[in-house]
Amino acid sequence: MLVYLYDTTFDGLLTCVYVHYYRKRADKIYPFQNYQNHILDEAVPVKTSKEKADKVHRAIQKQISRLALKHVYHCYLSNHYEKDTYILKFLELGFKLRSKVDKLHTHPMVHPVVTLANRVSFEVHRFLGLLRFQEVGQGLYAKISPDHDISLLLAEHFVDRIKNEKFIIHDNIRNKAVIYNGKSWVISDFNFPGTLPISEKELLFQQLWKGYFDHIAIQERVNKKLQAQFVPYRYRQNLTEFKKRYPNARH
Amino acid sequence: MKQSILDKLQILADAAKYDVSCASSGLDKRNTGNIGNSSAAGICHTWSYDGRCISLLKILMTNRCIYDCAYCISRASNDISRASFEPEEIAELTIEFYRRNYIEGLFLSSAIEVNPNHTMEKIIKTLHILRVDYQFTGYIHIKAIPGADPQLVKKAGELTDRMSVNIELPTKQSLKLLAPQKSINSLFSPMQQIKEGIKQYRYDSRHIKKVKSFVPAGQSTQMIIGATPDSDLSILHMTEKLYQRFKLKRVYFSAYVPVNKGTHLPALSTAPPLLREHRLYQADWLLRFYGFNADELLNFNQPNFDLDFDPKMMWALKNIEQFPMEINKVPYKELLRIPGIGVRSAQRIMKQRQVSMICYEDLKKMRIPLKRTRFFVTCNGRYYGEKSMEPNVIKKYLKPDPSYEQLTLYTIPQRATT
Structure with missing residues (x-):
């Protein structure tokens, strides 16, 4: 052949x-x-x-x-x-x-x-929602691990949405990223093995979000199987609200 | 004691969570300000442990309430932690959550702390900070507080994308029983005002170049299911009326979670009627997208939905003489009436019919659930169901499996209860 x-x-x-x-x-x-x-x-x-x-x-x-x-x-x-x-x-x-x-x-x-x-x-539609930015220094940084190579298709949406911010959307699996400097964006190879310098303020908002997330669920209706259909486990590694480092987490 | 922001957020999220609406849909908007756009399809940002989507920051301004509605967790006579947010705090929280892509916008509601006007003014102040100071153009959904001045409702409508008035209970009688301080007319009058405002805005925007928007994503409402003995029929009739009379975008149903004790309320141990809620949503879709009306689905002899079969299936079994339908011939409207075929599948069938015949295997590829659909269709004249088309026979094949239970080796003797 x-x-x-x-x-x-x-x-x-x-x-x-x-x-x-x-x-x-x-x-x-x-x-x-x-x-x-x-x-x-x-x-x-x-x-x-x-x-x-x-x-x-x-x-x-x-x-x-x-x-x-x-x-x-x-x-x-x-x-x-x-x-x-x-x-x-x-x-x-x-x-x-x-x-x-x-x-x-x-x-x-x-x-x-x-x-x-x-x-x-x-998957593109899903990641418009299932993507979390963290404030790092002057800009925002998001790490994603999608199944397909979708970072290019995500760019337009976020460039319009937060047009006055600088941000990086990093595809962790393919080692590439959408980089936006407040005026124009490019897509390029990208690798970032280190840990992020996270400020106190950023940590506070992560905690607030996590607190909100835990309390908005109605205990009498808990249905984790249904939740897993919408947020598969493989996506959760990069989502702030599913990280386990907060001691007061209810679940 | 001074409460931290986190405490307040948690208390007020707990109070807001029984409001089901979380849609961010209905409006395509580019970012014309500093931050925020919205897409007509709506974007869900995460799903909480109960499997419901979180798209908006759903929160109350305050849960200090002067009203004493029997079903409500925040009623005046309940002994619970109370908290209030300042408009600035909510605005900052929204923006900071939004730029981290946690949320799609804000859903702001409130208990009534002093009087309806005071509450409405506080909500407007929050919106003003967001829209003017932060130049936020993302999605905002607010509650119109029943009893607030029409001028305030109008002002709020110009700043928000969606507005809702919850009617909560489908009949005058149940309203009297559980929320004696509210009347059905005080709920309908803001709805009527919003409807007319939207109509005016639509008309103006066609004829005038620059016009202030008014609730561009439409209005919605919510009803509680299972707190009163109202039948599905009366709920569905009310739903239909709301769509027709007030041109609502959505009517939401909320299975009642018993949070309060009361003589007119179900016992605290009652589980929320989730399946019933689901059936009502299915019927709601049938009303909005499938061309059904309420009287076709239910009648006075049978005022509630069957929990084993979905409403469309029940309709089809009642009207079995209209089936089987030929997939390659029937018009679009009829296709939508076949159990298992939804809007997407029907459109696919119509498209493919223009260029080729559709055979049984094609239906499978279109992801139509043949387990159900095969009883109601023919493909090129051939029927793929069982020998009989009696509703009872079909029901036998489609009945959900009984739930299994673990048997024990020894039977535990039941204690006599006398």
Whole structure:
């Protein structure tokens, strides 16, 4: 089987799609970091070309639809091992059927892409709420550990919301961060192994929040299973209200 | 003794938690001030131990109350810790919580400390500090205090996004029994005023370039479930009336948690009727998004919902002659009436029908619960249910499993009670 490998960027993936049509049909696409070698595979690394990627980008928008482009991009951000192959199959069908493809929700070539894209969108929505800033010096710092690579999609919302603050949203798993200086934002590689210098004032507000959080629950209605559906345990490590360092915690 | 902010916060959160509304939805707003925006879908920030979402900082201005409503934890005759916040304290707390992304906005309510006008003025002062001094453009929901001057309600409406008046009890009789100091008219008149204010604002904003907003995210209310013997039918009728007459955005239901002793109240050991509350919410959705009306769901012979089956299922079983429906043919409105098919699934079906036939496997991929739905649909003419379409037969298949219990080896002899 012919496998194309790309450099994990979205442009790289789109270049693979270009090469797939103009050189040789591939069976699968993987980012080269994740790829697990297979004895029957012939793996070919594809060099990313901005020009070719732009062509494919435009083609998807014009010949299929903007919605399809959104689905493809969100699917690309997911953490599924086969996501790139799904995208390839989806685009193959899309270039044949044009915008009809958006309506074929349950088609075997469409369904995986739309499902993964929805999963990513859902996580983005979740993290608009499940993200906690801490005041560190002059700015705000938030650490997140999402399943999918969503930090880019979070940026716009927070830049609008707290536009006069400086902040960093740090994706702990992928070691990257959205950094905003009060005027413009960038996304870059980021690593911060040390402990944060937290002020007394910050600690006070964390305690207030924790106190509020414990008291707003109605004891007669406690339902931790329901709570776990909404705030899965894997997200709780970075949430102030679930940290156990406060001695007076009720639960 | 001087109370710390933390003590006050906890006391007043404890007093505010029986208000269920926590929605931050209904309004898309960019940040035009210094801090804060809001999104129409609403954003939940966390979920407390009871599984309810926390989106707004839900808090009372004070829990010192002159009223003595039987059901309320803050009633005047209760011996509980009392506290009050100053407007500045609440404003600072809101901003500091907001910039740390703990909350989506503020939900400010209050007990009535001196008189309704005094309370309303304090609430307005808080909003003024937030909106003008801090330039906060995030979501704010406040209570309109029944009995407050219409001028004050108008002023508050210009600063807030959502306003609510809780009617708490669905009939005049129950109100008389449990909250004799409130009358149904004193509750309806601010609602009417807010409704007209919103209407005026909508009209003005279409014709005048710059106009002061008035409760742009609409108004809501809340009713207590299970404190009085009112039937589901009367609650649902009231709900429908509120939607039609006052154009409410939401009616919330709150399963009554017995906090007080009283001759007209359920005993303290009564568990809150959570399942009943859930059924009412399901019915509420049917009213708002599925085109049902209250009389279709309940009637005088059957004034309460079945706890084993959801309201739509009960409706379908009562009207079984309308089924099965052909998934590939029936119009959108009919699709919504099939048990197991919601708005999202119905839209998906409509979309896909434009380009291809829908078969049974497709329904599964659309995440429609076939366990229920299969009894009510055909796909390309084929029926996937059991042989009989008798409601009793279908009920047998769908009845929830009985809850299991651990048996003991030895039976404990029951003590005779005489």
